[in-house]
Amino acid sequence: MPWWLPLKGSTFAGPIDGLFLAILIITGIAFVLVEVGLVWFVFAYRQRPGRKAFYTHGNTRAEVIWTAIPAVTMVALGLVSNHYWVEIKGRNSVPPNAYPIGVHAKQFEWQITYPGLDGKLGTADDFTIRNQLHVPAGRPIVVHLSSEDAIHSFYVPQFRIRQDVVPGMDIKAWFQATVPGTYELACSQLCGLGHYRMRAQVFVQSPEDYEAWLKRAAQEATQ
Amino acid sequence: MTHATATVDEMRPPFPAERGLDVYNLKLGMWVFLASEVMFFSALIGSYVILRFGAAGEWARPGVVLNIPITAFNTFLLICSSVSMVKAYAAIADGDQRGLRLWLGLTILGGATFVGVQVFEYLHLVERGFTPAGIRDGSELAALVANGTLPAATAGLYGSTFFTMTGFHGFHVTCGVVSMLYLYFTKVLPGKYSRQDYRGIETVGLYWHFVDLVWIILFTIVYLV
Amino acid sequence: MTTVAATSQAAHGQHDDRSFLRKYIFSTDHKIIGIQFLFVSLFFLLVGGILAMQMRWQLGFPGKPMPGGGILPDTMAPGGVILPEYYIQLVTMHGTFMIFFAIMPLLVGVYANFLIPLKIGAHDMAFPRINMASFWLAFAAGLVMLASLFVPDGASRAGWTQYVPLSARHDLSGASYGQELWSISIILLGLSSILGSLNYITTVINNRAPGMTWFRLPLSIWSLFITAILGLLALPVLSGAAIMLLFDQVLGTHFFDPGAGGQPLLWQHLFWFFGHPEVYILILPAMGMVSDLIANGSRKPIFGYHSMVFAIVAIGFLGWIVWGHHMFVSGMNPTLGSSFMVSTLIIAVPSAVKTFNWMGTMWRGNLQFHVPMLNAVAFVAMFVIGGLSGIYMAATPVDMFIHDTYFIVAHLHYVLFGGSLFALFGAIPYWYPKMFGRMMSERWGKVHFWLTFVFYNLVFFPMHILGMGGAMRRIYDPTQYDFLKPYQPLNVFISICAFLLFATQFIFFVNFWWSLRRGKVADQNPWHDNGLEWTLPNPAPHGNWTRVPTVYRGPYEYSSPEVAEDYLPQTRKLPTDREPASAPVAGH
């Protein structure tokens, strides 16, 4: 049974997993400090007959230390995280050359609209497929998210990407898949009784395969 | 707090306060309650501001839908009832029972009339087709939407926010009137208040002025802006 | 000794001749109201637990008929097989009951009511009748919420966070009255909490005994005071939001209806602007009471009392400016996300102060592991885990991955169960004698503690791994997803441990009821505590004090060199103590 993060399927996985590990180390230290300390005290200072506790009201130096260290760590962590956050979701983080795909969520399915051969959404040759997301590997993709009814959430664990799909808002999210293969697109925002089965398949293909598939799919769609 | 040092201070109640802040429980409690009321109205008004701010297309001109003159009158009425309330307070602080009865009576009257007028206003609006759900088709206002005097896009939001905010204010006024009536018959008429103890009056006054204050804000941002 | 004097007076001093109804049902006595809250919210805790067990069955054994599930109507679980729509109701009601009707009333309703007047030396709350109203409103709210489980189409189906438009539109949720009843119940609850809070605040500010200065208040009272402020200012926002939601549901208004220009995100802002202060409402009282328990169990003054107070205040304030950390991936303005991340991370600092000061309190103490102390130490150990997992989600890029996964579920149970509930398992036996005059069984208390501690960790720690694997929350049947299939054995394990955890709770249940009648009669100050409440007989008489006590020192003077025994009650006058400056006495 797996016990660590899923396969690194996109360019986001590197930094996010790195950050996760960094936090694991920071919090790990704090965790060990506290738990070991507690266990130690529990044994070292448990009640003994005729012993009186050491009477003290505190120690300013100690308190300053254990206030300052977390403060510094947290600010540092905040700065680092923000750096990646801006790259991933910042206002103009979407690369200009990103390949557009329309994703329309409705109870309880994903309608994926492909830009057709001209690579542009909103043109005549767009075509739509249910619950199948094909993306070329090694190229930034921008998904235009829209919702029919409730709030859904676009989530591909291997890509480490998640973005809520809110009715009445058009939200863009981008990612760049790296490892060809098939994955699952999960809806991760409670959207009704079918929420649990609102899933689509994700096919990451080499650019060539993708082009080939696109041609075929486009023809089938036009017939 | 010892009162010895205090030179005559007309704004300071003669009766003893509890320990702590030297403000008696009832008054402190009312202020604390008002703090939460501020948050409640902030939630409603804030939502209105946010919705209007984010709304696509422009907002309906108040003058077109609402009946400004009658509401202006209502506003004036509430201001008057606010001053009569504070006069009632001043009267009993001087131990003037007649004054208290008179002014508090006027306050109740003003409040009740305000509610009455608001009910009338609501009926009038609904009749013209303005409802919490938006604008009723086939109504007088629907025609205005058709000929473009009223923006259609935001009509729904307008109704929702308008009736919720003014409605809850009206509800607060009603509560104020009821509690003042209660005091009037159980305490004021029997003459239970005196210059030694008029906590009930000062406290209900605080509530009443707050409701007036909320209306001042509402009137501006709902009826004028 | 003043202690004895005071009590004997109190004992004879007040004979109250109130009818049974006035005394126990429509009582205005803060102690009775606290006890009423205790029974009611323990019942709801049980309900929440039962709902959780059904969830765990479905998650562990999807699609298999639930033992005893046959009794459920076919609209919920035909033949005992839980339906998706019923599962969502379970999740929603579990969260709602646990947060709003179990933990919140247990911490605030019970202990703010019971402890504040007793610990500050007041006769009762500032507004006893309002206090009673607050209880009955909460009770009504609970009944409404409970009733919603039995209406056609069952209870609310939108999660305890009630995200719109799902919660606002029946055609989306498939619920009928359930949604409205949720809103109504929450509006009532909000009113109840506001009335309660204004009572606590006024009482603490105005009705402290002479000599009970701000910095002589026990930390439990400090935290309950700050909690009351949070409740006072946060719940009206929730009520306002719930009212708008209700209007959207029944009047056809458009606040949250994107079709007519309404904003779904507005609901999330309103909800979480309440929601995060709410979670501190759920932890601060626990922290405060744990501070009392640890100082008592360590027979040592609290380490850094003042910084503990400032930490409480800081957490209370910061709690207002972090709500957006629940909305990082909601489509909210990302720049806003950055600022919310920073403010969220900062909260680790006051929490650090508290954690390390608790440890400082135990350091070189003379630890006595009575049941309350055991649970208090467990609280520290578990809250830290929950708090630290909060750091992962506070980091926006990581949260993008783990948001709405079981990592969150693990976090919230570590802070809510490992935190709040363990604190309660400590507080309940600690003040039990003050409430009922008898002790809860020490032995069974220990058994319950150890079993709970073990099973609890076995249930919730593995959820971190599920979350790291990307397992989503609020999923009826995880095996739908190929990438989740390998985790199913883990789900089975969690479920089995959860059943054992639940079973363990019956030790507590029985201990609680059994001790009411048969428990060992408590002597006056069973824990050798310094607090004012222990100068009264058990249970404390109506009106508490005949003569308001005078306070000469802070509450944590354990093992003080000034006296032979290892505790020094706040009311005990030593030759060196001066009388506090007298103040005008309460006039009511």
Add this chain to the structure above:
Amino acid sequence: METAHKRPNYILIWVYLALLTAAELGLAFQLPISRNWKLALLLFLAVWKALLVALFFMHLKFERWNLRIMALIPIPLALIFMAAAMSEHIW
């Protein structure tokens, strides 16, 4: 800190409030100025009126500072909330 306060002239406050309301009405419906200017001025007047009521009718002017604080606490919170929620639309 115990200072002697004279009771304010309530009728005068009432006159102010009435006049300000009249001014608001005129401003809103007669004055030919840009929408934003109107907005700013109207809000200014509304706050002014609110202050009059709070300070004189509710006696905040004569209260001790810690009670004033109590009355003011919610306001920054409300403003923080609105600012954050509105920033949704200015990006």
